[in-house]
Amino acid sequence: MIPEIGHYALVLALLLAIVQSILSLAGAARRDTAWMEAGRMAAFAQLGVVTIAFLALMQAYVVSDFSVLNVVENSHSLKPMLYKVSGVWGNHEGSMLLWVLMLALFGAAVASFGRNIPPTLKARVLGVQGLIGLGFLLFMLLTSNPFVRIDPAPLDGNDLNPLLQDPGLAFHPPFLYLGYVGFSVAFSFAVAALIEGRVDPAWGRWVRPWTLVAWASLTMGIAMGSWWAYYELGWGGWWFWDPVENASLMPWLAGTALLHSAIVVEKRDALKTWTILLAILTFSLSLLGTFLVRSGVLTSVHAFAVDPQRGVAVLILLGLATGGALLLFALRAHSLKVGGLFAPVSREGALVLNNLLLSVSAAVVLIGTLMPLLLDVFGHKISVGAPYFNFITPFLAIPLVLFMAAGPFLSWKRADLPGVLGRLWVAGLLTAIVVLAALWQQGVRPVMALVGIAMAGWAVFGAVWEIADRVKLFRVPARDSLSRARGLPLGAWGTATAHAGMGIAIAGMVGTSFWLTEDVRVMGIGDKAAIAGYELTLDKVEDLRVANYTTEMGHFTVRRDGQTIATLTPERRWYPVAKMQTTEAAIYTTFAADLYAVLGEPNGDGKGWVVRLYHHPLVPWIWIGSLVMVLGGLLSVSDRRLRVGVPARRAAPAVSNLQPAE
Structure with missing residues (x-):
């Protein structure tokens, strides 16, 4: 019964999308307040019924309702609950339902939060959103219905793709x-x-x-x-x-x-x-x-x-x-x-x-x-x-990062480039120090690695110095700088944070791309391997059974300078329902690098296993930098100026529903 409710909810969402698009666009064209308001309410109603449909499919996954074909093809009764829930969008039909849910969510958000938008513009935005929703709802109902039943229902499902059974996915x-x-x-x-x-x-x-x-x-x-x-x-x-x-x-x-x-x-x-x-x-x-x-x-x-x-x-x-x-x-x-108009050397430029x-x-x-x-x-x-991509990308990325750091220092309409570069001397000096440190640690080759580190340092220090310049750090008393920092709009903090995050991520990309150390060998029980100053000993390999898979798990003791610092347990998993094998790497991570171990196939005599070991310098910085960029985006969107800072307009005459007399 619940899957049928979900199906009917999608049909109702289709009808509401038609109402939202037609009444919003026609109401804006006629300047009819009632029609535009009806289109706005249809956006809320569409979100409600699409949410019902999504919850109906989720319920089918949670209770393992194998009378629903989508559940049969992408779930299994022994699967952990997290992956039963994530299985809802781990397939074509369910992912399209998630897409439509997101679309309805954004439509309702525009209807709810766009109070300072002119009514006709807002109605047209909602009308276009309704047309997009109409297209995808038609696509789902005609080609990708997630609520198709199967009769007779099988006793169990085919399981979700094992590669997707992971918290990250x-x-x-x-x-x-x-x-x-x-x-x-x-x-x-x-x-x-x-x-x-x-x-x-x-x-x-x-x-x-x-x-x-x-x-x-x-x-x-x-x-x-x-x-x-x-x-x-x-x-x-x-x-x-x-x-x-x-x-x-x-x-x-x-x-x-x-x-x-x-x-x-x-x-x-x-x-x-x-x-x-x-x-x-x-x-x-x-x-x-x-x-x-x-x-x-x-x-x-x-x-x-x-x-x-x-x-x-x-x-x-x-x-x-x-x-x-x-x-x-x-x-x-x-x-x-x-x-x-503006000059080429300007912030606009x-x-x-x-x-x-x-x-x-x-x-x-x-x-x-x-x-x-x-x-x-x-x-x-x-x-x-x-x-192909690695050859072309640097030619575009290098000037992009150069101007990313310098751009915020340029004034609008026309700027003094020598003056701007003069204000960036601290960022340039710190970048040079970072490059010299990389040169001392890794040597002169490859040269592109030093160029990449220079780009990363320029982006980070340029962003930091932008904030320092705005608050007049070291030029006024510290109390005044702190007061200026409190008064900076969140958008300024967000921009600098996002730019710094990009620099951090670039450093991680450069480190792992150019300074990676790799060792592939066959190891037996008790064998040792050395990589990047670490010593790994294979202590044992054991077979285990866990929920809906079996695993062959290796145990490596990691030592540095004779001291035990970690135990790594890479796995080779076998999913019998999906008849698929996956590899689970084990990673010892620090702020500066990752030590990465993979357990491969047994060798011919059965007394050893192929083991792949990697040392990834700076690789954690890729995801740290990405999180910093996201934080920058959230800071910017929290800026009050983006919500209420639009200058007030003179009130327009009230729009009447009455049509002009002929």
Whole structure:
């Protein structure tokens, strides 16, 4: 009965999406307050019924209702409760339901929190959100219904993909989807602005909080996915340039550009058409990622290998949303008033360069991801992997980081570049000290590692010195500096924090990419191995049975300078229901590095095991830096100016429901 309630709730959500879109858009066109309010209430109602549908599917997983096909294909009665719950979105149908839930959540948030937005603009935003929801609800009900019954019901299920039975993957998709779907609000604001033919500084301020929430969520989702790949897949890496990984990176790059471009709209009433275009493209890249994951065109541990017909349906949604928005952009962009002028050397100029580099980076990733697929259609097989991306990325990242640190010191409209560089001498000096320390520790080779450390130091110290410069540190009494620090807006703290987090993450990427130590060998009981100053002894390997899997667990004692400091227990797990084996790495982590051990297959004589050992310098900094970036985004979105700082407008005459007399 409960699955039927969930199914009916989706049908009702479809009807409410129709009401929300039609009444909101028509009400805005007619300036009819009652219609616009009805559309707003439909957004709340849609969130309510989609939540009912989501809870109905979750209940089916929790109680192991194997009369529901989706539960049969992705769950098992012996599975731990955490993975029964996360199994709800660990498959195509359930993940689409989570997508629709996030979409309804953002729609209701706009309806609830957008009180300072003009009624017609708000109604049009809700109308576009309703149209997006309509498309995905139709897609679910016609091709991906999660509530399909099976008769007779089997005694047990087929289990969830063992690779997804992990805490990191339990929380990774919700954050990722918050990011993907959050950009739909920026998309809706862009389309609504094109319909109205007006973009002003207030629009830039209204769109920024939603973009910040989406950006911070997507950053967290990408970081959690990278962390999962690092410790779960057992290959010792944190990023593989997998096409599905790239699918999340592209909207992140475009969304970062959108954030900075919206600042120029808000502060200087410039770059309006470019910002509108970025909002459209960012959400379009989110939809492209959805297509790549669900079309069956990719082979990836991240992808849902599903019926290609569903991929065609998602491609149609992508074409309608992107094509329709770009057509509207082509028709209406010329009507947007050109904003203020500025010199190339100015804060606006730095943000334009930032946008250019981020957009080119997104284009590079897009070409590298799609080119093999496009050429495969014409019978040409090529592989685009890490060498392509690793060669091009530094040429874009280096100038991006250079201007990221210098940009906040530039003044609006026109700036004095020599003066700005003079104010950054402390950051430059500290960066040089860090590079010399890396040179002393690791030597001159590889040179690109020292360049990367210089980029990281410049980003971190530039961000720290920006705050120091704002509070006049060492130039006024400490009490005055502290008072100035308290008075700084949260947006300023958020920007500096996010930039510093990027620098920390870059240091982690450089350390593990250039200074990694690896040792692969066969070890028997009692054998010892030395790596990066550590000594590991294989004490025993035991077979265990745990819940829904069996495991072969190795026990390594880790010593340094003769002192025991840790015990590592890597595993090889076998899931009998899914008939799949996974590798669980064991990691001893410090602030400065990770010691990483993987237990492989037994060797031919059965007296030893293939063991892979890695020493990853600075690798924890990748995820520390990512968390710092997320914190920066949350600080910025908490800035009171983004909520109530919009200048008050003169009250408009009351809008009447009465039609003008003919």
